[in-house]
Amino acid sequence: MGIIYFISALVILILAALLISILGQGLPHVSWHFLISHSSSFESGGGISDQLFNSFYLLIVSMIISLPIALGSAIYLNEFADPKSEFIAVFRSAIEVLSSLPSVVVGLFGFLLFVLKFHMGFSVLSGAIALTFFNLPLLTRSIENSLAAIPNLQREAGLALGLSKWETTEKVIFPAAVPSIVTGVVLAAGRVFGEAAALLFTSG
Known part of the structure; x- marks a missing residue:
């Protein structure tokens, strides 16, 4: 039973680490302009x-x-x-x-x-x-x-x-x-x- 709890906690920790990493790197780049502006195939800086x-x-x-x-x-x-x-x-x-x-x-x-x-x-x-x-x-x-x-x-x-x-x-x-x-x-x-x-x- 202890092994099951350990594996479950390990999976939760891995998922939490991935989520924190994604949010930490992505949220600073999210802005209102990014959400409402059109995408561009020819230059960087377009929106979604x-x-x-x-x-x-x-x-x-x-x-x-x-x-x-x-x-x-x-x-x-x-x-x-x-x-x-x-x-x-x-x-x-x-x-x-x-x-x-x-x-x-x-x-x-x-x-x-x-x-x-x-x-x-x-x-x-x-x-x-x-x-x-x-x-x-x-x-x-x-x-x-x-x-x-x-x-x-x-x-x-x-x-x-x-x-x-x-x-x-x-x-x-x-x-x-x-x-x-x-x-x-x-x-x-x-x-x-x-x-x-x-x-x-x-x-x-």
Whole structure:
């Protein structure tokens, strides 16, 4: 047990040292001008406003596309779908396969489909749609787990009060699961915000 504690403390110390080193060397060079000025390919001293805008644009477009689909899929899978159905089993297997795909594979798929087949070219929109396929399985599983964490007693109470299955989901289950859903959305957004490999093939 002591060895485990020692290794854990060593890993924490290494991470803390790396973080302190990065912040110590980087923070003195961060300024408001650096954040809002445009980057330049011909001279030093440019900013990162273009990169920040593209990152947030990709994140917002990807979440606008994927969040309603993931929310609807998760509600159906957890509240209305028959767990013994073969279609649901195949659907869940597809989600697991998609969630395990490397980002390079998703990028190549987006390159072949959106950039070449649909003639969208290297654009931010092509990258956002490709990231939707990358983000959708994780978001669906996260929301489904949030709904599954709500006790069945609340579902039975809603039905006992005369609410329909959909009304119980909408007025009882979903509001109770919102904090967990928000956490899952934030984690998925962080994954999209930090993605780079898929964008090399779709956004250039």
